[in-house]
Amino acid sequence: MRDAHQSLLATRVRTYDLRKSSPFVAKHFPQFYSLENWGGATFDVCMRFLHECPWNRLAELRELIPNIPFQMLLRGANAVGYSNYSDNVIEKFCQLSVDYGIDIFRVFDSLNYLPNLKVGMEAVGKANGVIEAAICYTGDVSDPNRKKYDLNYYTKLVDELVKMGTHVLAIKDMAGLLKPRATTLLVDSIRQKHPDLPIHIHTHDTAGTGVANYLAAFEAGADVVDVAVDSMSGMTSQPTMGGLVAALQNTKHDTGVDLLKVNEYSAFWEQTRLLYAPFECTATMKSGNADVYVNEIPGGQYTNLQFQAFSLGLGTQFEDVKRAYTEANKLLGDIVKVTPSSKIVGDLAQFMVQNKLSSKELVERVDDLSFPSSVIEYMQGLIGQPPGGFPEPLRTKILKGKEKYDERPGSSLEPLDFKKIENELKKKFGEEEIQECDVMSYVMFPKVLEEYIEFRKSYGPVDCYETRIFFVGPKLGEPIEIEIEHGKTLHIVVLAISDLLRQSGEREVFFQVNGQLRSMKVKDTAASKDHKVHPKVDKNKKEQIGAPMPGQVLDVKVKEGDQIEKGQTLLVLSAMKMETVVKSTLSGKIKKVHVTSGQQVQGDDLIIELELT
Structure with a gap:
């Protein structure tokens, strides 16, 4: 309910459809270790694109699924945002998350930077959540030529996380780079040093090796693995639930999950997924692809990177973007790639394609280039310190005298005054519009929260619409039902839409609500846009x-x-x-x-x- 649609559908699945499937999950899959349904990109996308409150989503799902632990993805000292926050923000965020229904927190840092991980782990502990600290996997421990991220690197990292008090260890393979041999080596090495430590494996099936990795993981001593229901699995998503359940039947690792119920659950999402066709990653990816072992693009980033490329006019050059992603990673020093570090690599890759730059040309022209903000902030040290340090002299040349930071980015930040922010928001939007959770949403994404509230005030609770209506609107004469609260349903039929009223830029819409004829004037924003052509730059004129x-x-x-x-x-x-x-x-x-x-x-x-x- 989180990473599958983040990886396949640009995180666009709505609470409306998650609610519909929740009672079935609660009834037929109570033996799940956990259900991951929150955190990561879902928090941002809920407000920005789906016009929903992410906290309400969590509370509604908790009510419908009371019997399975809920799990979220926490970006260490970044919580669910892309910036660093003062320590009291992370503590408050974790406590609110527990209050709304989260049980298990998978805590990671995009650079495996221990000081950032410690902040998140301690905050989860204070909130009485289950601490599942993650090592983010990159490289290939089965390849003796890949020396930067070898077995020694990972086992030392695990030792530190155990000392810091983790309850469960997650191996977070966000790009799907594990291979069966590497999985065996990694899990076995950790198991030998920490025989009682629960081990949870997360991977993506981009290359198609996911189930094989999980079989190897179980044999080596892993306890839990992440899967997605069949119709939402594979490629940049997680390995198939049904496939793994079937593969383990009549073995010592038999899950006991009813395969027929998995098939029934999968059938629901197979039909529902059709509603999200515009967001499919299959625009360029029709099957698994082992080129992930070269470009190392995380599964959760793939579709968003694709949408970014289209918005930047690079849609037909996505293969170039993937190649540039490999080069950008090397330029940055071969870093661990997961939000927000993966975004930095992606931004630099698209910057290189946009400006037709090879790695060599970028280095040669570094003094004249205007780099993406995320790259500059990374080089400053504002998301932490990467393994092996920053690449020099590239770092110094990109920064052009800007300050460098060598300590934990959030360590010098003053505690945030939540009451002050709440009062400011209430003054701006009204007392009745602001809840405690809105204050936290504002701290994470100020502009996004403000736009979400303005939209909510203008259009009401659009999360009540069925998904097709939400994305494309009703057809003329089509009866639609909208349940605005339990037991209260509106029956609406759109009857006619007038021609554009030129002076006002509006159209008059005629419709019925529960049999009563009504009309209203609606601004046609598409028709009223200013279509003036902006002048283009003359590349022969330096000025x-x-x-x-x-x-x-x-x-x-x-x-x-x-x-x-x-x-x-x-x-x-x-x-x-x-x-x-x-x-x-x-x-x-x-x-x-x-x-x-x-x-x-x-x-x-x-x-x-x-x-x-």
Whole structure:
């Protein structure tokens, strides 16, 4: 209920469909170790794209499934966000999560950086949650030529996590890089040193070796593995539940799970998945692909990286993006790749493809390039310290004098005043609109939470709509039912929609609600958009600076008449959570600024004109 649809459907599965399947799960699968249904990208996407409250999702599922432990993915000192937070934020977040229904916290850090892991583990312990600390797996322990992440590296990491008080150990293979031989070596090495430590294996089936890895894991002494129901398994998702259950029947590892019930559960999601077709990863991936052993793209990132590529105009170059991902990883020092470090590699890869840069060309032109914000922040040390340190001299050249941090990023942050934030939100949106959980959502994603509340105030609880209606809207004359609360259902039929009213940009919609005829005027945002063509940059004129990618202008840092130096920041662009700082390649005076904050631009749109000095 989390990673499968994050990996296959860009995390777009709605609470509406999870609720429908929950009673079946509670009745027929009570022996599950846990049900992972929260954390990771679900938190952000719930608000940003599905217009739902992630906390409400958790509470509703807890009510429907009272008999199976709930598990979430916690990004250590990042909680479910992409930034570092003060320690009291992580503690408050974990306590709220327990209050809403989470039992087991899989705590990881994107660089396996122990100080960040410790913050998350201690916060879970204080909240009386089950601590499942994770080692994030990369490389190949069965390959003697891959020396950076060898068995010694992982066993030492496990020793430290045991000392820090983990209850369960997770081996988090987020890209599906484990091979049966490597699985055997890794699990057996840990089991020999820690005979009583519960071991939980997580992998993705990108290359198609998932079930084989799990069989090897059980033989080597693992206790728990992650699967996805058959119709939501395979490729960048987890290995198949039915396949594993069948493979273990009549063996000493027989699960006791009823295969017929697995098939029935799978049939529900097979039909439901059709509703999410626009978000399928199968636009470019039709089958398992062993190239993951080369590019090492995490399963949960694959579809989001694909959507980012399309939004940046790189949809037809996704194979180039995957190749660049391999190069970007090497440039960054061969790092562990999982959110947020995987995003950094992805941002750099797309930056390289967008600007037609090879690794060699990037290094040669580093002084003239405006790198994505995530890459700059990584090089500063703002997500932690990578194994083996940062790549030099590339780090120093990219930072161009910016401060470097060698301590835990959140260690110097002051405790956050939650009451102050709550009062500010209530003042802005109204007392009745803000709950305690909204304050925490704001801390994680301020702009996303504000947009979610504005949407909720304008349109009400759209999570009540069935999924097809939510995504595409009703057909004319089609009767639809919307249960707005238990026992209260609206019967609605859209009868007619008027032509566009040119002056107001509205259309009049005629419909019935419970048999009563009504009408209202609705703004047609698509028809009222400004379709002016933005001028393109003339690449023969050095004084013209263009947008390096499509996106939204977040902030303009200069104004007309300003004297600027080469390398000075001009503005900040954002596209699909990827931010890029645009710097001047020349010194001069700002002649004209062609964009404003909030404006959408395309690649090579003219943004700044200079007078050269």
